[in-house]
Each structure stands twice: as structure tokens, then as C-alpha cells.
Amino acid sequence: MEIDVSADAFPYLTRINVLHSFGEIIDIPALVAANTHPWYNQTLCEVNQSVVRLGVVQGEYHWHKHDAEDEFFYVVSGRFLIDLEDRVVELSPGHAFVVRKGLLHRPRAPEKTVILMVEATGIVPTGNA
Numbered sequence: 001m002e003i004d005v006s007a008d009a010f011p012y013l014t015r016i017n018v019l020h021s022f023g024e025i026i027d028i029p030a031l032v033a034a035n036t037h038p039w040y041n042q043t044l045c046e047v048n049q050s051v052v053r054l055g056v057v058q059g060e061y062h063w064h065k066h067d068a069e070d071e072f073f074y075v076v077s078g079r080f081l082i083d084l085e086d087r088v089v090e091l092s093p094g095h096a097f098v099v100r101k102g103l104l105h106r107p108r109a110p111e112k113t114v115i116l117m118v119e120a121t122g123i124v125p126t127g128n129a
Contacts, residue, residue, distance in 0.1 A: 012061070013037040020045045028076070032056050032114055046121060055115040061107040069120040071099045078113025082106070 019042060020026050026044055031054055040056045063083075073080065074096040082089040082097060083106040089097050099105050 012039040012041065014041045016043050018043050018046055018051070028054065028114075041117075047118075049121055050118050051121050051123075053117040053119065055117060056112070057107070057109045057115065058112045059109065063104055063106045065104045066099075066101055066119075066123055068101055069123045070101050071123070072118040073097050073099070073107070074116045074118075076114040076116060078109060078111050078115075080113050080115055081108040081110070083108060 022045075024045075031042065035056045037056075038058050039061065040054075042054045044052045044054050046052075057080075058078075073082065073091065075091045075093050077093050080091040082091070082099065084099075085104055091097055
């Protein structure tokens with residue numbers, strides 16, 4: 001399933017279909033190289049009751065929150081900022097951060113950035129706010 005939320009309010013390409021099954025090799029560099037969208041999110045695989053997603057992002061996401069799920073972000077390359085109501089978290093390659101459920105946040109990437117995210121399987125990628 002693909003959610004193309006490319007209306008003016010949500011100019012993102014979010015694919016929630018599970019791309020790979022158990023036992024398959026996932027070629028992250030090939031997926032990154034094939035991407036042409038400025039804010040791309042692809043579900044790679046399922047792990048227990050969670051999914052691992054690949055993000056190739058540049059620009060700003062909207063302010064949002066997830067009422068019932070935490071989000072884990074890991075930066076592979078680039079620079080990733082997470083605006084919180086009281087501070088900005090800056091992540092470089094090799095850095096990770098968990099946004100607690102219910103916390104209003106806005107992800108940003110001032111340059112092309114590759115991230116991996118771990119989220120509950122049922123999370124709504126565009127948030128509740």
C-alpha cells in the first residue's frame with residue numbers, strides 16, 4: 001500500500017507496504033540511489049510488532065505526534081533535526097533518538113539525509129496532529 005500524501009499540506013511519499021520478508025538481504029544503498037522524492041519513507045521489514053522504515057529526506061515535515069507509539073530515529077548519513085516544543089535535537093551519522101509517544105515534534109533535514117526508523121506496526125506515518 002502506498003500513501004501519496006502529496007497535497008500541499010503533506011508533500012511526502014510514504015510507502016507502508018512491507019518491501020522485504022524474513023531472510024532477504026535489504027540493499028539500503030540501492031534504495032537510496034533509486035529515490036528521487038525529497039521526503040521518501042519506505043517500510044523495509046517487520047520485526048515482531050514493529051516495522052523498520054527507510055527515510056531519504058530533505059526539508060521539513062509537519063508538526064505532529066503519535067498518541068500511542070514511540071518513534072526511534074537513526075541517522076545513516078546527512079544531518080537530521082527534531083524540533084521539540086522546548087529544544088532542537090541535532091543528529092549526525094551514527095546518532096539515534098527516541099521520541100516518546102504523545103510528544104509534539106517536527107523532523108527536519110537541511111540536506112539530503114538517510115535515516116532508519118523503528119515504529120509500531122500500526123503507527124500512522126503522518127501523525128495525529
